[in-house]
Amino acid sequence: xxxxxxxxxxxxxxxxxxxxxxxxxxxxxxxxxxxxxxxxxxxxxxxxxxxxxxxxxxxxxxxxxxxxxxxxxxxxxxxxxxxxxxxxxxxxxxxxxxxxxxxxxxxxxxxxxxxxxxxxxxxxxxxxxxxxxxxxxxxxxxxxxxxxxxxxxxxxxxxxxxxxxxxxxxxxxxxxxxxxxxxxxxxxxxxxxxxxxxxxxxxxxxxxxxxxxxxxxxxxxxxxxxxxxxxxxxxxxxxxxxxxxxxxxxxxxxxxxxxxxxxxxxxxxxxxxxxxxxxxxxxxxxxxxxxxxxxxxxxxxxxxxxxxxxxxxxxxxxxxxxxxxxxxxxxxxx
Amino acid sequence: xxxxxxxxxxxxxxxxxxxxxxxxxxxxxxxxxxxxxxxxxxxxxxxxxxxxxxxxxxxxxxxxxxxxxxxxxxxxxxxxxxxxxxxxxxxxxxxxxxxxxxxxxxxxxxxxxxxxxxxxxxxxxxxxxxxxxxxxxxxxxxxxxxxxxxxxxxxxxxxxxxxxxxxxxxxxxxxxxxxxxxxxxxxxxxxxxxxxxxxxxxxxxxxxxxxxxxxxxxxxxxxxxxxxxxxxxxxxxxxxxxxxxxxxxxxxxxxxxxxxxxxxxxxxxxxxxxxxxxxxxxxxxxxxxxxxxxxxxxxxxxxxxxxxxxxxxxxxxxxxxxxxxxxxxxxxxx
Numbered sequence: 001x002x003x004x005x006x007x008x009x010x011x012x013x014x015x016x017x018x019x020x021x022x023x024x025x026x027x028x029x030x031x032x033x034x035x036x037x038x039x040x041x042x043x044x045x046x047x048x049x050x051x052x053x054x055x056x057x058x059x060x061x062x063x064x065x066x067x068x069x070x071x072x073x074x075x076x077x078x079x080x081x082x083x084x085x086x087x088x089x090x091x092x093x094x095x096x097x098x099x100x101x102x103x104x105x106x107x108x109x110x111x112x113x114x115x116x117x118x119x120x121x122x123x124x125x126x127x128x129x130x131x132x133x134x135x136x137x138x139x140x141x142x143x144x145x146x147x148x149x150x151x152x153x154x155x156x157x158x159x160x161x162x163x164x165x166x167x168x169x170x171x172x173x174x175x176x177x178x179x180x181x182x183x184x185x186x187x188x189x190x191x192x193x194x195x196x197x198x199x200x201x202x203x204x205x206x207x208x209x210x211x212x213x214x215x216x217x218x219x220x221x222x223x224x225x226x227x228x229x230x231x232x233x234x235x236x237x238x239x240x241x242x243x244x245x246x247x248x249x250x251x252x253x254x255x256x257x258x259x260x261x262x263x264x265x266x267x268x269x270x271x272x273x274x275x276x277x278x279x280x281x282x283x284x285x286x287x288x289x290x291x292x293x294x295x296x297x298x299x300x301x302x303x304x305x306x307x308x309x310x311x312x313x314x315x316x317x318x319x320x321x322x323x324x325x326x327x328x329x330x331x332x333x334x
Numbered sequence: 335x336x337x338x339x340x341x342x343x344x345x346x347x348x349x350x351x352x353x354x355x356x357x358x359x360x361x362x363x364x365x366x367x368x369x370x371x372x373x374x375x376x377x378x379x380x381x382x383x384x385x386x387x388x389x390x391x392x393x394x395x396x397x398x399x400x401x402x403x404x405x406x407x408x409x410x411x412x413x414x415x416x417x418x419x420x421x422x423x424x425x426x427x428x429x430x431x432x433x434x435x436x437x438x439x440x441x442x443x444x445x446x447x448x449x450x451x452x453x454x455x456x457x458x459x460x461x462x463x464x465x466x467x468x469x470x471x472x473x474x475x476x477x478x479x480x481x482x483x484x485x486x487x488x489x490x491x492x493x494x495x496x497x498x499x500x501x502x503x504x505x506x507x508x509x510x511x512x513x514x515x516x517x518x519x520x521x522x523x524x525x526x527x528x529x530x531x532x533x534x535x536x537x538x539x540x541x542x543x544x545x546x547x548x549x550x551x552x553x554x555x556x557x558x559x560x561x562x563x564x565x566x567x568x569x570x571x572x573x574x575x576x577x578x579x580x581x582x583x584x585x586x587x588x589x590x591x592x593x594x595x596x597x598x599x600x601x602x603x604x605x606x607x608x609x610x611x612x613x614x615x616x617x618x619x620x621x622x623x624x625x626x627x628x629x630x631x632x633x634x635x636x637x638x639x640x641x642x643x644x645x646x647x648x649x650x651x652x653x654x655x656x657x658x659x660x661x662x663x664x665x666x667x668x
Contacts (some may be wrong), residue, residue: 009426009428009437010460012437012438012441013424013426013441013455013458013460015441016474020454021420021421021454022454023420024421024454026456027454027455027456027457028455028456028457028458032457033421033423033456033457034454035420035421037374037375040374041371045421045423045456045457046457047423047425047427047457047459047469047471048425048459049426049427049459049461049463049467049469050461051427051461051463054461054462055461063603086355086357086369087355087358087367087379088368088479088638089367089381089471090347091381091382091383091425091469092343092347093383093385093427093467094343094382103343103346107346107347107349118352120355120358120361121347121362122358122360122361122362122367122369122379123361123362123366123367123381123384124347124362124378124381125380125381125469126343126344126347126383127383127384127385127388128385128391129385129388129462129467130385130464130465131463131465132468133383133427133463135381135383135425135459137379137381137423137468137471139369139379159493172373181516214633216533219506232408238551249533272435
């Protein structure tokens with residue numbers, strides 16, 4: 001597969017399926033597929049696969065937290081459509097040398113997050129393989145008029161994110177550095193929030209549902225591949241362009257000295273790092289203050305205006321000196 | 335994971351989820367999970383994972399036929415509940431050295447069987463890994479009163495299978511033998527049906543729906559792990575035992591000399607080999623002739639009575655001399 005990017009492969013796969021169905025509301029091309037009988041509630045479905053040493057490193061990832069994260073990345077896709085997660089399927093490819101205790105602790109993490117979210121494990125498959133591969137499918141539900149797609153952004157909409165960016169990327173870089181140097185990341189207590197953001201991301205499930213039913217939001221997806229790529233998806237699907245304002249992007253204050261320590265650009269961590277699992281959404285003109293106030297009151301959740309939807313295409317980054325550069329699809333490719 | 339069987343792992347996983355939900359009709363423990371809003375149609379969901387060199391061998395499996403089979407094994411689970419397959423998700427873990435042409439041909443096989451079955455590919459995930467892992471999820475639908483579970487068998491019911499057994503296991507053994515000896519299986523044209531049964535199994539989707547709506551069938555599942563294990567599942571879930579009559583088990587006539595050539599017991603291939611993807615079902619007393627006749631008329635499909643549900647537990651095999659032995663769960667573990 002040398003030379004084929006993930007997006008090229010996805011194009012190949014999309015080409016294998018051109019059929020339609022009256023009860024298929026959304027096929028490939030959003031955070032979830034959506035199906036259901038007209039009139040009744042609609043079902044959302046999403047699947048994500050994590051491969052040992054590609055998507056996680058057992059050297060530093062406690063099995064309980066990896067169990068939580070394996071589910072969380074899918075819950076985030078349900079959240080990004082405004083849905084309520086309901087059912088989960090697990091497909092595990094288990095190598096012979098995986099310890100039973102590791103699997104039990106991983107399952108304990110899975111069970112904990114399922115219980116917290118009111119989700120039920122309803123099926124799956126376990127097979128033998130040479131490497132550990134974890135495939136999770138989550139089914140959610142939503143009222144048809146509460147589902148938010150990537151396609152709804154319009155020039156003039158404001159671009160928002162639900163929380164700090166770059167934390168997970170900084171946390172991952174810290175763990176990688178510690179492994180390389182043979183140091184213990186425990187010593188970096190000042191960066192605990194960054195380490196946690198990588199180990200145990202919190203999908204914005206409640207917020208997603210609130211945004212879905214607000215009537216203020218025109219498009220949404222989650223921040224999984226980095227803002228530069230994720231916003232490019234909304235723009236591509238909506239047929240618009242966008243501007244991000246560099247000095248408005250929210251981040252934890254500790255990211256500054258972590259970026260310095262890591263010899264990385266803070267802005268790169270925030271725009272390209274991915275895995276923050278915040279929500280990225282566009283708000284209709286004139287609805288911004290109403291929505292900000294309502295979320296503060298009802299969920300004590302602050303949201304951050306970071307840009308504007310414009311005519312055209314792609315994602316432009318505007319710095320404080322007024323200069324602009326194109327960052328379309330410059331996020332992380334898993 | 336040394337020492338833990340697949341069934342032991344599944345017990346561990348089942349333990350991670352004890353929650354219930356009003357719209358969850360069937361969780362772990364059948365061919366598919368079943369969910370849906372009461373009153374509306376119900377949804378079936380199943381997932382299967384195939385690992386390179388564990389579940390298939392690219393040395394002899396043409397990519398188009400493996401594409402078909404990757405979907406077919408899941409369609410068989412939908413068929414085994416009496417459902418109609420509708421939507422498919424693909425999760426692919428692709429190694430760097432996999433040729434683009436192989437993937438294109440595999441996808442062509444996927445696209446062909448989806449088109450034949452009226453299914454739509456609605457999502458998935460592609461990731462990098464060291465080995466090729468193919469995870470397929472299929473969603474089906476069915477009217478609530480047409481879904482058949484493993485739990486419904488009652489003493490006195492007749493046990494039926496939908497077609498010849500052991501073909502796929504014999505075909506697999508022939509390919510393994512050819513690889514070992516460096517011979518070309520093409521020379522074995524007399525065993526083409528066995529080779530085909532392994533390469534390109536045909537899920538009994540139409541028959542499954544017919545059985546679901548017949549009103550004659552009390553329990554059903556597909557023959558994936560071998561009759562000895564698959565019937566044991568029905569018995570376990572129904573709280574019954576069963577007798578299989580060795581001389582009534584259907585097989586292709588060419589299996590006799592293939593088994594002789596392979597130095598294998600024909601009966602082992604039929605009972606323990608698995609992957610035939612026939613349907614295994616129990617028919618209410620007095621309904622046998624009616625059902626046999628109806629299926630012959632409507633689908634030109636012959637079904638085969640092979641045993642009886644009895645009180646007790648497990649699966650007994652009765653040979654023509656009247657001797658009986660216990661073969662409960664003696665099928666193949668993937």
